[in-house]
Amino acid sequence: MRKRADELKEKVRTQLGTCEDIVGTMNLVDAIQHLGIEHLFKQEIDNTLRDIRTSEFTSSSLHEVALWFRLLREHGLWVSPDVFGKFDGDDARLSSVIADHDTRGLLSLYNAAHLLVHGEPELEEAISIARHHLKSMTRDCDLNPVLANQVNRALNIALPRTCKRLETSLFISEYEQEEGWWRDLYTYVGLNYARDRAVEGYLWSCLVFYEKDLSFTRTFVAKMILLVTLMDDSFDSHATIQECRQFNSAIQRWDESAVTLLPEYLKKFYRELLRNFKVLQDQVTDNDKYRVTYTRKEFQKLSTYYLQEAEWSHQRHKPSFGDQITLTAMSSVIPLLCVSGTVGMGYVTKETFEWVASRTTAIVASAKIGRFMNDIAAMKRGKNKGDVASSVECYMNEHKVTMEVAIDKIDSLVEDEWRTLNQAHFEDHKLFPVVEQVVNLTASMASFYDERKDAYTFPTLLQDTIESLFVNPVPI
Numbered sequence: 001m002r003k004r005a006d007e008l009k010e011k012v013r014t015q016l017g018t019c020e021d022i023v024g025t026m027n028l029v030d031a032i033q034h035l036g037i038e039h040l041f042k043q044e045i046d047n048t049l050r051d052i053r054t055s056e057f058t059s060s061s062l063h064e065v066a067l068w069f070r071l072l073r074e075h076g077l078w079v080s081p082d083v084f085g086k087f088d089g090d091d092a093r094l095s096s097v098i099a100d101h102d103t104r105g106l107l108s109l110y111n112a113a114h115l116l117v118h119g120e121p122e123l124e125e126a127i128s129i130a131r132h133h134l135k136s137m138t139r140d141c142d143l144n145p146v147l148a149n150q151v152n153r154a155l156n157i158a159l160p161r162t163c164k165r166l167e168t169s170l171f172i173s174e175y176e177q178e179e180g181w182w183r184d185l186y187t188y189v190g191l192n193y194a195r196d197r198a199v200e201g202y203l204w205s206c207l208v209f210y211e212k213d214l215s216f217t218r219t220f221v222a223k224m225i226l227l228v229t230l231m232d233d234s235f236d237s238h239a240t241i242q243e244c245r246q247f248n249s250a251i252q253r254w255d256e257s258a259v260t261l262l263p264e265y266l267k268k269f270y271r272e273l274l275r276n277f278k279v280l281q282d283q284v285t286d287n288d289k290y291r292v293t294y295t296r297k298e299f300q301k302l303s304t305y306y307l308q309e310a311e312w313s314h315q316r317h318k319p320s321f322g323d324q325i326t327l328t329a330m331s332s333v334i335p336l337l338c339v340s341g342t343v344g345m346g347y348v349t350k351e352t353f354e355w356v357a358s359r360t361t362a363i364v365a366s367a368k369i370g371r372f373m374n375d376i377a378a379m380k381r382g383k384n385k386g387d388v389a390s391s392v393e394c395y396m397n398e399h400k401v402t403m404e405v406a407i408d409k410i411d412s413l414v415e416d417e418w419r420t421l422n423q424a425h426f427e428d429h430k431l432f433p434v435v436e437q438v439v440n441l442t443a444s445m446a447s448f449y450d451e452r453k454d455a456y457t458f459p460t461l462l463q464d465t466i467e468s469l470f471v472n473p474v475p476i
C-alpha cells in the first residue's frame with residue numbers, strides 16, 4: 001500500500017508539473033486541498049500558484065475567476081478584487097449568471113469573497129448578493145444533491161472559514177459522486193430514452209484531436225458529440241412530430257424565453273444547452289469566440305435537418321436516393337464536428353476557418369462517407385422505429401435491387417468520396433493542416449462503423465479499442 005501511495009503521489013506531481021491549462025490546474029489544486037492532502041504537495045502547489053499569478057489569466061466565467069481569486073489569496077498571494085469588476089451589479093454579466101441559474105459560479109463568488117480584508121466594500125456587496133440568490137436557488141431550483149449540500153454548508157459557514165479536516169470528511173463522499181460535466185448534465189436533464197455515450201464521445205474526439213496541445217479542442221468536440229446525441233435521440237426516438245417542431249423552433253430562437261414552446265420533459269435540456277454554449281463561449285479567447293458562434297449555428301442547422309428527417313418519417317415519405325443523401329449527409333454531424341474542431345487551434349487562420357465553415361467538396365465528401373458507413377451498419381443491425389429511410393433502402397427502392405447489390409454500390413461511392421477527399425490535399429497548401437483534420441475525422445469513423453458494425457449504438461464493440469488507448473499501457 002505504501003508503494004501504491006508513492007506511485008499515486010508521483011502521478012499527482014506529474015499532473016501538477018505538466019498541466020498547461022490554468023483552469024485545469026486550479027481545479028486540481030482545489031481538489032487536492034478539499035481532499036486534505038495538500039501537505040504532501042506543498043512545494044509543488046506553491047510553485048504552481050506563483051506561476052498562475054504571474055501568468056495572463058482572462059475568463060468570463062464567474063466560477064473560474066472566483067476560484068483563481070480564492071486559491072491565490074488562500075496561499076498568501078495578493079490579488080485585487082477588481083477582477084470581479086466585470087461581474088458587478090451594473091454589468092449584464094452578473095445578471096446573466098443569475099438568469100442562467102449558475103449556482104456554481106455564485107457559490108464560488110460567495111466563498112472567494114469571504115477572504116475580504118478591511119476596505120473592500122465590493123466584496124461585502126458580493127457576499128450579500130450571492131447569499132440572497134443562493135438561498136433562492138436552493139428553494140426554487142432543482143439542484144443536484146452534491147451542489148445543494150455544498151451551497152447549504154457555505155451558507156452556514158463559508159468555505160475559507162471551515163475546519164479543513166471536517167470539510168475533507170464531507171468532501172470525500174461528495175467527490176465520489178462528482179462525475180463531471182456529462183454525468184451532472186445527463187442526470188439533470190432526465191432524458192432517460194437518450195443514449196449515455198460519454199466514453200464513446202470522448203473516444204471519438206481523442207481519435208481525431210490526440211495532440212497534447214489540443215486538450216481544449218478535444219474536450220470541446222466531445223461535448224458537442226454528447227449534446228448532439230441528446231438532441232438526435234429526442235428527434236429520432238421519442239418526440240412526437242409536434243414536439244419535434246416545437247423543439248426546432250426553440251433551438252432556432254436560441255433564447256431562454258423560447259422554453260415556453262417546449263413540452264415539460266425538454267425544458268431542462270434546452271436550458272442546459274443554452275447554458276453550456278454560454279460557458280464554452282466564456283472559456284475561449286476573444287479570437288475563438290466567433291468559432292463558437294459558428295458552432296452554435298451549425299448546431300441550429302443540424303436541428304433543422306433532424307426535423308426534416310422527422311417530417312419524412314411522419315409522412316412515410318420515401319425520398320429519392322439523391323434527395324436522401326443530400327439531407328442525411330448534412331445530418332451526419334460531420335459538418336458540425338469540422339467547425340467545432342477548429343476551436344482552440346491557434347494555427348487555424350480566418351481563411352482556413354472559412355474553408356471549413358463553407359462546406360467545401362472535401363467536407364461534403366467526409367459527411368457522405370460517414371453517412372454511407374452508418375447506413376450500411378444500420379441495415380445490418382436493424383433500424384430504429386423512427387429512422388428515416390436509409391441510403392441503402394432508397395437505392396434498393398429506386399433501382400429495384402437487393403440489399404447486397406445496394407451495399408456494393410454504396411461501398412463504391414465511399415471509395416469515390418475518399419478520392420475527392422484525397423484531392424483536397426493538393427488544392428491549397430495553406431489549407432493542409434485543416435484538410436488533415438478532416439481526413440483524420442473521416443478515418444476515425446472506421447472505429448465505429450467498420451465491418452458493418454455500429455459501435456456507437458452498441459458500445460461494447462469498442463471495449464478493446466478503449467482499453468488499448470486508455471487502460472493498457474503500450475509495452476516498452
